[in-house]
Amino acid sequence: MSTALLAQIAASLVEGDPDATVAGVREAIAAGLEPLAIIDGALVVGMRTVGDKYASGEFFLPNLIVSANGMKQAMALLEPELKARRQSLKPVGTVVIGTVRGDIHEIGKSLVGTMLAANGFEVHDLGVDVPVDAFVSRVREAGANLVGLSALLTTTMHGQKDVIEALTKAGLRGQVKVMVGGAPVSRAWADGIGADGWAQDAVSAVDLATRLVAQS
Numbered sequence: 001m002s003t004a005l006l007a008q009i010a011a012s013l014v015e016g017d018p019d020a021t022v023a024g025v026r027e028a029i030a031a032g033l034e035p036l037a038i039i040d041g042a043l044v045v046g047m048r049t050v051g052d053k054y055a056s057g058e059f060f061l062p063n064l065i066v067s068a069n070g071m072k073q074a075m076a077l078l079e080p081e082l083k084a085r086r087q088s089l090k091p092v093g094t095v096v097i098g099t100v101r102g103d104i105h106e107i108g109k110s111l112v113g114t115m116l117a118a119n120g121f122e123v124h125d126l127g128v129d130v131p132v133d134a135f136v137s138r139v140r141e142a143g144a145n146l147v148g149l150s151a152l153l154t155t156t157m158h159g160q161k162d163v164i165e166a167l168t169k170a171g172l173r174g175q176v177k178v179m180v181g182g183a184p185v186s187r188a189w190a191d192g193i194g195a196d197g198w199a200q201d202a203v204s205a206v207d208l209a210t211r212l213v214a215q216s
């Protein structure tokens with residue numbers, strides 16, 4: 001039954017029916033499914049299909065916007081559930097996260113931020129289209145030991161490098177580890193721009209963040 005429900009939620013996301021997505025997620029929570037199982041088994045699956053359909057020309061921008069809206073509403077329901085499962089008082093680490101300048105893709109970045117918060121990190125989410133200086137000043141103000149930079153466009157990836165350079169210039173690079181992610185971002189790219197780590201999804205981002213903070 002849970003597999004069918006997850007498939008139904010994924011399908012509602014693809015079909016662009018946010019009300020059905022929200023209803024499905026509510027039902028899954030009530031049935032006792034773990035929030036992570038709902039995210040990984042339904043929402044991420046659905047968004048991946050939407051991306052494939054867009055890439056193949058079957059879907060257009062309005063489809064993406066409606067599906068992204070469904071994903072956002074579903075995450076708003078799941079965030080408190082994720083947080084409720086974590087009762088740590090002292091933060092594991094302090095992370096400043098955002099999508100780089102020129103890029104408005106929000107979903108993956110927010111998912112990573114939510115998962116980090118659910119795993120005990122203090123998360124400062126700067127949102128999307130974040131100027132380089134905003135990352136630098138928030139790292140300084142929050143005394144962060146980790147920065148997460150998201151980029152979904154090949155044309156905005158270099159913004160990750162710009163932030164790393166600005167942190168170095170500001171004398172903060174020794175204090176923070178930098179992790180990067182987003183669909184076009186690879187380990188090779190991360191190494192090339194001098195990031196400390198790369199993760200391809202939100203679950204591995206938590207593992208990575210935990211390892212990086214332990215090193216700092």
Ligand code: B12
Pocket residue numbers: 044047048050051052054055061064065068102103104105106107108109111112147148149150151152153154155179180181182183184198199200201202203205
């Ligand atoms: C939804 C979507 C949109 C929505 C975004 C809505 C929102 N509120 O976020 C809208 C419609 C606004 C949009 C706009 C555009 N988009 Co768009 N979009 C997508 C789509 C379909 C899904 C992205 C998504 O949310 N995925 C689901 C999440 C869960 O996955 P994710 O983002 O990859 O994140 C995971 C990992 O990457 C990783 N991760 C992400 N960030 C971070 C950060 C850190 C620190 C770490 C460790 C890990 C990590 O963990 C996440 C969770 O598992 C992708 C297709 C794709 N295959 O990615 C195209 C895609 C990214 N978009 C694309 C394009 C071209 C655009 C537009 C330029 C279209 C246009 N002509 O206007 C604009 C750009 C506007 C701008 N300036 O940013 C292209 C990019 C091509 C390229 N290589 O550059 C893609 C790949 C589609 C395609 N195949 O052509 N888009």
